[in-house]
Amino acid sequence: MITSQASRHDLLFLNRLALANPESSAVVDLSVASSPIRITYGELNELSDRAAQGLLDLGVQEGENVAYLMPNRWEFIVLTLAVWKIGAVACPMLPAMREREIPFVVGRAKSKVLVIPDAYRNFQYGPLIQKILPDMPNLRHVITVAPNDPKDLKNCLGGLASREPDREWIARRRPDPNAPAQLLFTSGTTGEPKGVIHTHRTLSDALAAHVEALGLTAKDTIWVPSPMGHQTGLLYGMMLAMYLGAKQVCQSAWDVETARVAIERHGATFVQAAMPFLADIAHDARPPQGLKIFVATGAPVPRKLAEEARRRLDCKVVGGWGSTETCMISIGSVKQYEDSSWRTDGQVIPGRQMKVVDEQGRALPPGKEGLFKVKTTAMFTSYLDHPEWYEAAVDAEGFFNTGDLAVIDEQGNLNLTGRVKDIVNRGGLKIPVSEIENLLYRMEGIGDAAIVGMPDDRLNERICAYVSLSNPQRELTLTDVTAYMQAQGVTKSYWPERVEILPELPRTSTGKIQKYVLRQLISDKLRAE
Structure with missing residues (x-):
């Protein structure tokens, strides 16, 4: 079994966000790459307070799930902060979801509020929502967000930010560290997606460990092309930047030229994303230059691609493994960068444990393939409405059964070799x-x-x-x-x-x-x- 210790961290995500320099750049939104929207930390705080007031006016209660389906735009960031500031739970969805998935998520979350864009990638959401409204009986408010300048307080965010905030009211709703913060649904291998619940503490713990492992600082610029409705884009993009007090560059639709703008014009130095993003920029005739670290996750990265990307992008490409339930468990070293940093799925992150076991649960020696199990202080706290699923997934010692097969070598490097789950x-x-x-x-x-x-x-x-x-x-x-x-x-x-x-x-x-x-x-x- 591989174990690593984490240093102490006392500041939760919302506390760290409050320490950011209000004059420094927080968000660069490349929805229109030629005319980006820029927001400072001071403006972000003000906008999220106003949006929080809008949610309070709609009757959103503490601990209540707020569902929203938004692309990677400044509105997603402001809305998420507003939800957290009033002690509610963020339940984001991927913009690709349609009439089967949206009612399922909204229904399971029992959300009374749904926030949608008016359109995204030439798809109009209004007619879809009207069609499926009967399938969401708990829904009381549908907020439609059209692209607007954040300075247009009357109309931006579907009108949510139109009223001056009662900051004392908002302060009274500030969540406890152990309160639920996030509800994300994973694709189900047995037919029904699972609602994964994280608290403010577990998410902050994940961020602290990531920052320590990668040596990131407020001087970095975080590029976020991965959908924020997924843990990679939400936690290791949007939240990571704000945890650092750094600038984030949001890309709402994938294309290499916008990626080039993010990296070369706006100075992106770090990104965590899936293999297709890495492949596309590395194989471009003119690979964008300026990234320092690319953490490739979500699927095993062909080692040939990793080597080519490392050379053509002139940055450190590292592998890693994580899940919605556990956040990141392993990552390739950028401090002692070598072939194993990108040829494997990395080494255990401080504060986490990982092991490979046989069918009887006995730990296997290095080099032997077995079931991959992990333990972390950033572990999710429950599956929505299904405590029995949690009990089946997490053993008495606190180890989560990933459903993956793996080998850990003599040096402690993880190599995912297959899967038990049918996915x-x-x-x-x-x-x-x-x-x-x-x-x-x-x-x-x-x-x-x-x-x-x-x-x-x-x-x-x-x-x-x-x-x-x-x-x-x-x-x-x-x-x-x-x-x-x-x-x-x-x-x-x-x-x-x-x-x-x-x-x-x-x-x-x-x-x-x-x-x-x-x-x-x-x-x-x-x-x-």
Whole structure:
């Protein structure tokens, strides 16, 4: 077992934020890269106080979940701070969510407030929300946010910031360190996503350990291209910058040229993001220059890519492992930078423990593959409405069962080698396999169905659907499947990207589909192509 000790830290996230220089730059919003919106820490504090007042006026109570679906714009940051300032719980969603996912999250969170953009990436959210309102009976207020200058207090943030704040009222609502702060839903491997709850203390602990491990300071500029509705963008982008009192550069839609603006014009020095972001900027004909550290997480990084990116970006590329439940557990060293920093998934972060065990729970020696388990002071506190899931995931010693297989070498470097959980890891996004399979089973003409990951150089895996047909004479195309997924309201990133038809799917003697056979079939076929 690998253990490391963390130094003490006494300041929680909201306390550290209050120490930031009010004149220093807090946010550069590149929604329109040619005309960025800039906000200082003083302005951020004022705006979030006003938005907090708006939420109080809507009747938001302490401990209540506030749901919002916003891209990486300044409004997301202000809204999150406003939620926390009144002791409520931030429940952000990814902008790609649609009519299946939004009612699920809002319903499980019992949120009375939903904040949405008027439009994002040419999609209008208003008609969608009107369509699904009957599926969200607890919802009382829908706030629609159109792009506005933050100085337009009457109209920005959907009017939430229009009123002068009662700061004494807001101060009385300041949360306890152990109060819930964040509710994020992970993709479920058994059909239902799990609501992961973190407190202000666990999130602050995660940030303190990260800052110590990477040597980050207020002089760094944090680039945030990862969606803030996901833990990577929220905790290790938005919150990390404010914990440091540093500037953050927000990118709401991915393209390399905006990334170049973030790095070369606005001085981004640090980013934590998934493999596709790294691959795209490293493979560009003119790789942007200026980054100091790129922490690549969410999916195993091909070591060839890591080596190439390190050379072409002229920055330290390091691997790492974390989860929504545990935050980051391991990271490659930037202080003693060497091949193991990027060839592996890093070493244990101070204050965390990690071990590899056999099926009986016995610790395995270095070099032996087994089940990867971790323990951390930044551990989530519960699964929403399902304490039994928490009890099943966290053992009596406080170790979380990651569901991954791993090897820890003699030097303490972690190498993820596989998974126990049935998931597809598409560029760091965990695809709810069973949910998609269940939908395919209901599609007319399909007799049997299985979703597997197929290798991909950019995303790690893409989604392949293997099916057998109830009528062998019928044809089935990928267009048929994606049209069906769209009609069912499934988020586009969950749609199969390839369909393979077999007379029958391979099964064990007990009837279980042999997915390892299917994964090998598609891997061999892609190589042949």
